Amino acid sequence: MELLKKRILEDGVVIGKDILKVDSFLNHQIDVALFDEIGKAFKEYFKDKKIDKILTIEASGIGLACVVAQRFGCVPVVFAKKTSALNLSADVYHSEVYSFTKQRSYNVMVSKKYLHQGENILVIDDFLANGKAILGLSDIIDQAGATLQGVGIVIEKGFQGGGDEVRSMGIDLKSLAIVESMEDGKILFREEI
Amino acid sequence: MELLKKRILEDGVVIGKDILKVDSFLNHQIDVALFDEIGKAFKEYFKDKKIDKILTIEASGIGLACVVAQRFGCVPVVFAKKTSALNLSADVYHSEVYSFTKQRSYNVMVSKKYLHQGENILVIDDFLANGKAILGLSDIIDQAGATLQGVGIVIEKGFQGGGDEVRSMGIDLKSLAIVESMEDGKILFREEI
Structure with missing residues (x-):
């Protein structure tokens, strides 16, 4: 998504080799108009899928x-x-x-009242790095007997490998921008095939 | 807001004398179409105010x-x-x-990059009980030299007094539903004047 990549290059702040701060438009201050463009892009990508419910994770995904x-x-x-x-x-x-950021485990949880057998679920989140949160949500969807139809991510840190692990499991993952490297503060995106 | 009050009566679960669970549509599962109606109602109420930015608090306000x-x-x-x-x-x-719920203090914080002198701020949140979170946000807006133009709340627990305290400070607070009592599990709303 070119608009998003342009915004990341303009406003993203690289700290060290693996931290990308985008809190000016994504996860502290929010550009709601950009979110709407992101919504359009996910709808275009997942247009052939039946989606009954969207699952995300607190806080910035909401x-x-x-x-x-x-x-x-x-x-x-x-x-x-x-x-x-x-x-x-x-x-x-x-x-x-x-x-990995906090070097400890936590639990993600969803009330059994709000996920049901047979539902078609789209998972949406702002960031994907090591992919463990997405795998946790996928596990919860399995427990409910629902179907994970796809995962939509705004920014994937491709060099951390989580996205490719998720894809290798057969999950339909769409990341609107995949950062391939941030060496010397320079953000390079993965070429789309 | 009649649609909201009807939904609270239908789907709200009263626990004891002061807990109202509305996690089926407000703060765990979210009814996005209802949120849009809530947005319309706030716009109607605050239509004469210039709003430059909306401030809320994680997680369910986002x-x-x-x-x-x-x-x-x-x-x-x-x-x-x-x-x-x-x-x-x-x-x-x-x-x-x-x-009061957790019986301890915490800090709310906002980066100085995202609140500026002279900005007109609308605060939005899902719940208001004792009002301390709203007073904390108001304090932060003051520190930034911005102006609190108003506060929009979905459900105010009127019997806990926070809303009236906020109003007594001259803050323009609009709650779309004010629960006056929940005795014996029966939800009564404050009459609008």
């Missing part, structure tokens, strides 16, 4: 998922909650996720 | 703020982050908030 949902006929959005609690109630689906 | 922003010409949304950290960097505005 705004994006709501705006994307408008392009899919205002299907319900469900956001998974993160918790460090070990004892989770029986009325939630949960999956353990290891965070 | 989706709402993005959909509401569309009704205000897609102004930027900024979401304040919650943190229990004591040492905050100098490049953020922050304010301490006491949580």
